[in-house]
Amino acid sequence: MFQRKSDVTAFASNSEPLPQVGTILPPAARGGYDGRLPDGRSAARQPIMEASIVGDETIISSDLTIVGNVLSKGRVKLEGTIEGDMHCRSLVVGEQGSVTGGIVADEVSVFGRVAGTVRGGQVNLYATAHVEGDIYHHGIGIEMGTHYDGRLKWSESPVDGQESQVVVNHAFNGRLPSGS
Numbered sequence: 001m002f003q004r005k006s007d008v009t010a011f012a013s014n015s016e017p018l019p020q021v022g023t024i025l026p027p028a029a030r031g032g033y034d035g036r037l038p039d040g041r042s043a044a045r046q047p048i049m050e051a052s053i054v055g056d057e058t059i060i061s062s063d064l065t066i067v068g069n070v071l072s073k074g075r076v077k078l079e080g081t082i083e084g085d086m087h088c089r090s091l092v093v094g095e096q097g098s099v100t101g102g103i104v105a106d107e108v109s110v111f112g113r114v115a116g117t118v119r120g121g122q123v124n125l126y127a128t129a130h131v132e133g134d135i136y137h138h139g140i141g142i143e144m145g146t147h148y149d150g151r152l153k154w155s156e157s158p159v160d161g162q163e164s165q166v167v168v169n170h171a172f173n174g175r176l177p178s179g180s
Contacts, residue, residue, distance in 0.1 A: 062096045069101070078112075085116075095128050104159055119158045 056074035060066070064080035072088040078097035086099055090107040093099060097112035108120035110129040123137040127145035134151045136158035142148065 060097075062094075093129075106159060119155075121157075121159060 057077060058072055058074060059077045060080040060082075062079040065083070066080070067083045069084040070076075070082055070086050070088070074088065075090040075092075076086070076088045077092045077094060078086075078099065079094040080096075081098045081100075083100045085102040085104070087104045089105060091103060091105040091109070093108075093110045093112045093114060095111045099113070100115045102117045102119070103114065104119045106121045108118055108122070109124045109126070110118075110131055111126045112128070113130045114133065115131075116133045118131070118133060118135045118137075120135075121138045122141075123135055123139070124141040125131060125143060125146045125148060127143045129143075130147045132149045134153060136153045136155045138155060138158055140152060
């Protein structure tokens, strides 16, 4: 009558591995994409690894655009584009990287473009960075030559309480339930 969680997971996946946190599923339509993984298996129910996961670091390459919020428990190196909020432990926005939306991370290093609010314990902006938005930080470093337009606001704990906002936004898909 009852099954252990591991039995249910194995049954539901037909012995195929389930996507792990941080994997990127294939887009519905992408030019040049034939629906197969490099080893020839169909990617219909399998994750496609366009983002490389090295240890607990996820690398999002320059040919990848993500539309929607991204949540990672580890470190993220972004060379691609994110159009949505980014929540992770540590984020490096590379010179080719771009975020249009908010960033919440313990450590944030920006070499590329950010348009949105940044909340981070440690925030570093480098000479190649182009940032438009307010920054809430516990410590900040700004290299000479950085393009920055916004307000800087010191906070004892700029990241606390921000992850719960992601859960609320995700649960209601950005809309409040009726009656609120």
